[in-house]
Amino acid sequence: MKDVIHFYGMDFRWLNVLDLLLVVFLVIQLYRLLKGSLAFNIFLGLLVVYAVYFLVRFLEMPILSNILQNFINVGIIAIIIIFQPEIRKFLLVLGKKTPLSKDSFLTKLFLPDKFKSYREEEHVINEIVTAVSHLANRNVGALIIIATTYRVKFDSAASITIDSNVSARLIECIFEKGSPLHDGALIVVGHRILAAKVILPVSDNPDLPTRVGLRHRSAVGITEHSDNLAIVVSEERGTISYAEDGTLTMDVSPEDLKSKLYTLLVDGYA
Numbered sequence: 320m321k322d323v324i325h326f327y328g329m330d331f332r333w334l335n336v337l338d339l340l341l342v343v344f345l346v347i348q349l350y351r352l353l354k355g356s357l358a359f360n361i362f363l364g365l366l367v368v369y370a371v372y373f374l375v376r377f378l379e380m381p382i383l384s385n386i387l388q389n390f391i392n393v394g395i396i397a398i399i400i401i402f403q404p405e406i407r408k409f410l411l412v413l414g415k416k417t418p419l420s421k422d423s424f425l426t427k428l429f430l431p432d433k434f435k436s437y438r439e440e441e442h443v444i445n446e447i448v449t450a451v452s453h454l455a456n457r458n459v460g461a462l463i464i465i466a467t468t469y470r471v472k473f474d475s476a477a478s479i480t481i482d483s484n485v486s487a488r489l490i491e492c493i494f495e496k497g498s499p500l501h502d503g504a505l506i507v508v509g510h511r512i513l514a515a516k517v518i519l520p521v522s523d524n525p526d527l528p529t530r531v532g533l534r535h536r537s538a539v540g541i542t543e544h545s546d547n548l549a550i551v552v553s554e555e556r557g558t559i560s561y562a563e564d565g566t567l568t569m570d571v572s573p574e575d576l577k578s579k580l581y582t583l584l585v586d587g588y589a
C-alpha cells in the first residue's frame with residue numbers, strides 16, 4: 320500500500336488522514352454532547368479561537384500567533400475546569416461503547432451469568448410501571464430515579480433513607496399528596512428503594528419545552544452527567560415522561576416505559 324497520498328500537489332500520509340478523521344469525529348461527538356447546553360456557546364467560541372490561530376499560523380503572523388498560542392496553552396486548563404461535567408459525560412458515553420461495557424458483544428458473549436434469570440428485574444419493572452400508571456391516572460406527581468451503573472449522589476441531610484424492596488403500593492403511598500415524603504425524588508438502586516425526598520440538580524437546558532417545570536427539569540438534570548433513568552409523572556397533566564442522557568421523552572405510555580425499563584435493566588445484561 321502506498322504510504323503517501325498526492326492531493327492537488329500536496330502530500331499526505333494515511334496517518335494524517337486518520338488523524339483528521341479522528342478530530343472530525345471528536346468535534347461531532349462534542350457538538351452532539353453540548354448542543355442545547357450553555358456550554359455550547361463557549362465551545363463555539365473556542366472553535367473560533369482555534370480557527371483564527373491556525374489561520375494566523377498559516378499566514379505566518381508571529382505576534383498574533385504567539386498571543387493565541389499562549390491563550391490556548393492556558394486555555395486547556397480552563398477548558399477542563401469549565402467543561403468538567405461535559406467531559407465526565409463524554410467519558411461515560413465513551414465507556415459505554417468500549418468492548419468491555421455491559422452492552423457490548425464481548426461482555427454478552429463472555430458474561431458468566433448470561434443465562435441467569437431476570438425474575439428480580441422483572442418484578443422491579445412491574446412494580447414501578449404499576450405504580451407509575453396508577454399515579455398518572457390519578458394526577459399524582461412523582462419523580463423516580465433508576466440508578467444503574469453508579470449511585471446517585473444526593474444530599475442525605477435533606478432526604479430520607481428507606482432501603483426497602485421495590486413495591487408499587489409503597490411507591491404510591493410515598494407520592495400520595497398528604498405524605499410527608501411526596502416532595503422530591505425517590506431513588507431506586509438495583510432491587511431496592513434507597514431514599515425519598517431527594518433534591519436533584521435542576522437542568523438549565525434552554526431547549527426544554529417552556530411548559531415543563533422543576534420536576535421535569537430536575538429529572539433531566541440528574542441524567543445529564545450520570546447513567547440514570549428518571550421517570551416523571553406530571554401532577555398537572557397526569558402524563559408519564561422519562562429522561563435519559565439529558566434528553567426528555569414526554570408523554571409515553573406505560574408500555575413504552577416498560578420496554579424502556581427492560582432495555583435498561585434486562586437487555587443491558589442479557
Ligand SMILES: Nc1ncnc2c1ncn2[C@@H]1O[C@H](COP(=O)(O)OP(=O)(O)OP(=O)(O)O)[C@@H](O)[C@H]1O
Nearest residue numbers: 460502503504518519532533534535537553554555
Ligand atoms: N430540584 C428538585 N429535585 C427533586 N424534586 C424537585 C426539585 N424541584 C422540584 N421538585 C419536585 O417538583 C415539584 C414541583 O413541580 P413543578 O410543578 O414545578 O414541575 P413540573 O415539571 O411542572 O411538574 P408537574 O407537571 O407535576 O406540575 C415539587 O413539589 C417537588 O416535589
